Amino acid sequence: MIFSSYLTQSQNAKLDSLDRLIRNEADKKLRIRHMLEKSDLLAIINLDSAISFNLKILDASRQINYGLGQEEAMLKLVHTYTYSGNSAAALQQLSGLRQYVEQTGDSGSFANYYSTAGLYYGMQSRYDSSIYFYEKAIPLYEKIGNRERTAQSASNLAIAFQQQSNYSMALLYQQKALRIQEEDGNISSQAYTLVNMANTYQNMGDNPRAESYFLKSIDLAKRQQLTNVELYAYTNLSSMFLEIEQWQKAYDNAIEAVKLGRRMGDKGIQAASLSKAALAKANQSVSGEALQLSKSAIALADSVNQPMITQQAYSSIGFVLKSQQKWNEAIPYYEKAMASLADADLFIEENGSLYRELSACYEQIGYTARALELYKKYTVISDSINSRENIRRATELTMNYEFEKKEQAARVLQRAKDEIYRTRMIGLGSGLFLSFIIIIGALIGYRGKQRANAQLRQQKTRIEDALKRLKDTQSQLIQSEKMASLGELTAGIAHEIQNPLNFVNNFSELSNELIAEIRDELALGNYEGANELLNDVHENLKKITHHGKRADGIVKGMLQHSRTSTGDKLPTDINNLSDEYLRLAYHGMRARDNSFNVNIITEYDPAVGEVDVVPQDMGRVMLNLINNALYAVAEKTKKSRDNGEEYEPKVSLVTKRKENAVEIRVSDNGDGIPDAIKDKVFQPFFTTKPTGQGTGLGLSLSYDIVTKVHGGELLIHGLNDGGAEFIVRLPMAVNQT
Structure with a gap:
C-alpha cells in the first residue's frame, strides 16, 4: 500500500530550475511557495533531504509569520517523518499542526489537519482512526472545491478500508479518486491510485487485474519520475507473485524495490521487500541466503516504528526457520510478529496466515492447546475476509465501474457518429459510409456484450469458489469450538462417570463375598440360608445393571456432544x-x-x-x-x-x-x-x-x-x-x- 502525499502540478520541474527561482525571488512569501514545490520533488527522491528542507521552510515561514507556509511545512513534515519511520517526530508535528488550525478556524486548514492525521494513523496500522479522520476531511475539501485533495483523501481512505478487508468500500473510494484525477488530467495522482487499486484486486484474489494495474502504475510512475510509487508497485508485485508461487519473479521484484527504497532512504519499504525476498528464497530452498535476507529486514524494521513492517520482517525469519523444521527457534519470531500488531486495526489475510503458521509450530512441539487457540483465530479471520458478501460487493463495484467506462466510450463514439451523420448527408456516398459506421458500431457492441458476459461468468466462478472456501472454513471453526468445549466438559463427565462406576465396583465386590458365603451354606446343607443370600446377589446385580446403564448414558451424551451436528432441530x-x-x-x-x-x-x-x-x-x-x-x-x-x-x-x-x-x-x-x-x-x-x-x-x-x-x-x-x-x-x- 502507499498513502498518497500532496504533490503539486509542477512536480516534473527540474530542481535546478526551482533553485534559480528561489534564489532570484524577492518576495519572501513567493520564495517559500517555490521552496514548497521543491520539497515535493525531494520527497520523491530522498526522504532525509526532504525532512531537512521542510524544517528550513518551517523556520523561514515562522520568521515572517507566514501562516500558509507554516501549515504546509508541518503537513509535509508529518508525511516525510512518517514514511521515514520517525513516528515520534511525526506525531510532534501533527500536534503542532492541530494547534495551528484551531487558531485559524479555517475549513481548508481543518481539512488539511484531518487528512494528515488520517495518513499518520494509517501508517501506524491504526485504520479505525485513519478512517475517522479521512471521513471528516473529504466533505470539507468538497465544500471548498479542492478537487485534488478530495481525490487524494479518497484514495488514502480506500487504503484503510482495504487493510480491514472491506474491499467494496475500498474500491468505491478508489474509483471516486480515479474519476476526479482523470477528469482533471492529474497523471501523477492517477499513478498513486492505480497502485492501490492493484493492491485491492490482489487481496480479492483477482491477480490478472492486479498485475495489469501494477504495470500501469509503474509506467506512469517512470514517466512522471515518481520513484516512491514505482518502488511500492514493485514490492506489492512481489507479494502477488509470492501468493501465486512464482518464486523467482517474487524475488526479482522485491530486490528492485529494495534498490529503489535504498535510493529514497525509505527503510520501511526496504525491510518489507527484504522480507519478501527472504520468503522467495526459502521457498526455493536457498535457506542460507533467505536467513541473511530476513536478518537484514529485521535490522531495518527495528529502526522504524511501523507495526506492519515489523510483523513482515519477524514473520519472514519465522517462516525460514519453520521451513527448516526448527519449530522452537521459529516460535519467538512469530510471537514477536504477532505482538507488533497488538494495537493495530488490521484484519487482512496476512495477519490470519501468521496465526496459522504459529499454530503449526506449536502443534509440532506438542503444545496442542495453544495450537488450537491460534488456529481458531486464523479460521475466524479467514472466514471474515473471504466472506461471500464482501467479495460480491467488491466484484459488483468493479463491474459497474468498468461498464460505466465502456458506456462513456460508447457515448463518445455515438456523438462522433451523429456529427458524421449531420455533415455527410449531402450525397448517397455519405449515407453509405454512415451505414457502414453503424454496422461496425453494432459489431463492436455485440463483441463488447460477449466480453461482458464472459467477465460475468468468470466473476460468478470466483464467487462460487469463495463461497465454498467460506463454508469449509465455517465447518472447521465450528468443529474446533466443539472440541474445545468437549475439553471443558471432560472433568465434569469424569466425575459423573465415576459415581456409577463406584457403585458397580462396590456391588461387584459385595456379590463376590455373598457367593463365597453361599458356597459355605451349601456345604453345610443350609439351603434356606443359601437361597436368601442368592436373593441378595440378585438385588446387587440389578443395581449393577442400573448404574452401568447410567454410565452408558453419560458416555453416549459425551459422544453426541462431540459428534458433527446435522443441524436438525x-x-x-x-x-x-x-x-x-x-x-x-x-x-x-x-x-x-x-x-x-x-x-x-x-x-x-x-x-x-x-x-x-x-x-x-x-x-x-x-x-x-x-x-x-x-x-x-x-x-x-x-x-x-x-x-x-x-x-x-x-x-x-x-x-x-x-x-x-x-x-x-x-x-x-x-x-x-x-x-x-x-x-x-x-x-x-x-x-x-x-x-x-x-x-x-x-x-x-x-x-x-x-x-x-x-x-x-x-x-x-x-x-x-x-x-x-x-x-x-x-x-x-x-x-x-
Missing part, C-alpha cells in the same frame, strides 16, 4: 438439558479447584416442556453461559478472601414459559460486566479473562447459535447486586404453544 426437554449441563459445568469447575463452592439455585418451570432445538448446539450455549457464571463467582471469591471480606457465591438457573417463547436465565452475583464493554461481549475474540484462560469465542458462537440457528435472542443485563444475567429467549413453534 429435535423436540428437546429444556429443563433436563439445562440441568445436565449445569451439573457437568459444576463438577468440571470442582475438578479444577476442589476448594470451590457455590450456592446453586434452580427454578425449572414444568410448563416449558419440549422445544424444537439442535440439542448439541444448545448444550454448548448452556455450557458457555454457566461456565462464565461459575468463573465470575470463583474470581470474586478469591478477591473477597484476599481482602478479608464476606461473600457467598451464588449462581441461578431459571427456565420460564412465556406466551410464545421459552426463557432460560443464567445469573450470578460476581463483579458483573461494566456498561462500557457490554456492546463488545458478543464480538469474536473479546474476553476479560487473562491470556490462556479464554479464547473469546464462546459468547460469540453462542450468540450466533441462539439468533441465527434458532431465531431467538441472547441478552445481557446488569443486576442490582453487581452481578450479571444472560437471558436466552427461544421462540416456540405454533404446534408447541
Whole structure:
C-alpha cells in the first residue's frame, strides 16, 4: 500500500530550475511557495533531504509569520517523518499542526489537519482512526472545491478500508479518486491510485487485474519520475507473485524495490521487500541466503516504528526457520510478529496466515492447546475476509465501474457518429459510409456484450469458489469450538462417570463375598440360608445393571456432544438439558479447584416442556453461559478472601414459559460486566479473562447459535447486586404453544 502525499502540478520541474527561482525571488512569501514545490520533488527522491528542507521552510515561514507556509511545512513534515519511520517526530508535528488550525478556524486548514492525521494513523496500522479522520476531511475539501485533495483523501481512505478487508468500500473510494484525477488530467495522482487499486484486486484474489494495474502504475510512475510509487508497485508485485508461487519473479521484484527504497532512504519499504525476498528464497530452498535476507529486514524494521513492517520482517525469519523444521527457534519470531500488531486495526489475510503458521509450530512441539487457540483465530479471520458478501460487493463495484467506462466510450463514439451523420448527408456516398459506421458500431457492441458476459461468468466462478472456501472454513471453526468445549466438559463427565462406576465396583465386590458365603451354606446343607443370600446377589446385580446403564448414558451424551451436528432441530426437554449441563459445568469447575463452592439455585418451570432445538448446539450455549457464571463467582471469591471480606457465591438457573417463547436465565452475583464493554461481549475474540484462560469465542458462537440457528435472542443485563444475567429467549413453534 502507499498513502498518497500532496504533490503539486509542477512536480516534473527540474530542481535546478526551482533553485534559480528561489534564489532570484524577492518576495519572501513567493520564495517559500517555490521552496514548497521543491520539497515535493525531494520527497520523491530522498526522504532525509526532504525532512531537512521542510524544517528550513518551517523556520523561514515562522520568521515572517507566514501562516500558509507554516501549515504546509508541518503537513509535509508529518508525511516525510512518517514514511521515514520517525513516528515520534511525526506525531510532534501533527500536534503542532492541530494547534495551528484551531487558531485559524479555517475549513481548508481543518481539512488539511484531518487528512494528515488520517495518513499518520494509517501508517501506524491504526485504520479505525485513519478512517475517522479521512471521513471528516473529504466533505470539507468538497465544500471548498479542492478537487485534488478530495481525490487524494479518497484514495488514502480506500487504503484503510482495504487493510480491514472491506474491499467494496475500498474500491468505491478508489474509483471516486480515479474519476476526479482523470477528469482533471492529474497523471501523477492517477499513478498513486492505480497502485492501490492493484493492491485491492490482489487481496480479492483477482491477480490478472492486479498485475495489469501494477504495470500501469509503474509506467506512469517512470514517466512522471515518481520513484516512491514505482518502488511500492514493485514490492506489492512481489507479494502477488509470492501468493501465486512464482518464486523467482517474487524475488526479482522485491530486490528492485529494495534498490529503489535504498535510493529514497525509505527503510520501511526496504525491510518489507527484504522480507519478501527472504520468503522467495526459502521457498526455493536457498535457506542460507533467505536467513541473511530476513536478518537484514529485521535490522531495518527495528529502526522504524511501523507495526506492519515489523510483523513482515519477524514473520519472514519465522517462516525460514519453520521451513527448516526448527519449530522452537521459529516460535519467538512469530510471537514477536504477532505482538507488533497488538494495537493495530488490521484484519487482512496476512495477519490470519501468521496465526496459522504459529499454530503449526506449536502443534509440532506438542503444545496442542495453544495450537488450537491460534488456529481458531486464523479460521475466524479467514472466514471474515473471504466472506461471500464482501467479495460480491467488491466484484459488483468493479463491474459497474468498468461498464460505466465502456458506456462513456460508447457515448463518445455515438456523438462522433451523429456529427458524421449531420455533415455527410449531402450525397448517397455519405449515407453509405454512415451505414457502414453503424454496422461496425453494432459489431463492436455485440463483441463488447460477449466480453461482458464472459467477465460475468468468470466473476460468478470466483464467487462460487469463495463461497465454498467460506463454508469449509465455517465447518472447521465450528468443529474446533466443539472440541474445545468437549475439553471443558471432560472433568465434569469424569466425575459423573465415576459415581456409577463406584457403585458397580462396590456391588461387584459385595456379590463376590455373598457367593463365597453361599458356597459355605451349601456345604453345610443350609439351603434356606443359601437361597436368601442368592436373593441378595440378585438385588446387587440389578443395581449393577442400573448404574452401568447410567454410565452408558453419560458416555453416549459425551459422544453426541462431540459428534458433527446435522443441524436438525429435535423436540428437546429444556429443563433436563439445562440441568445436565449445569451439573457437568459444576463438577468440571470442582475438578479444577476442589476448594470451590457455590450456592446453586434452580427454578425449572414444568410448563416449558419440549422445544424444537439442535440439542448439541444448545448444550454448548448452556455450557458457555454457566461456565462464565461459575468463573465470575470463583474470581470474586478469591478477591473477597484476599481482602478479608464476606461473600457467598451464588449462581441461578431459571427456565420460564412465556406466551410464545421459552426463557432460560443464567445469573450470578460476581463483579458483573461494566456498561462500557457490554456492546463488545458478543464480538469474536473479546474476553476479560487473562491470556490462556479464554479464547473469546464462546459468547460469540453462542450468540450466533441462539439468533441465527434458532431465531431467538441472547441478552445481557446488569443486576442490582453487581452481578450479571444472560437471558436466552427461544421462540416456540405454533404446534408447541
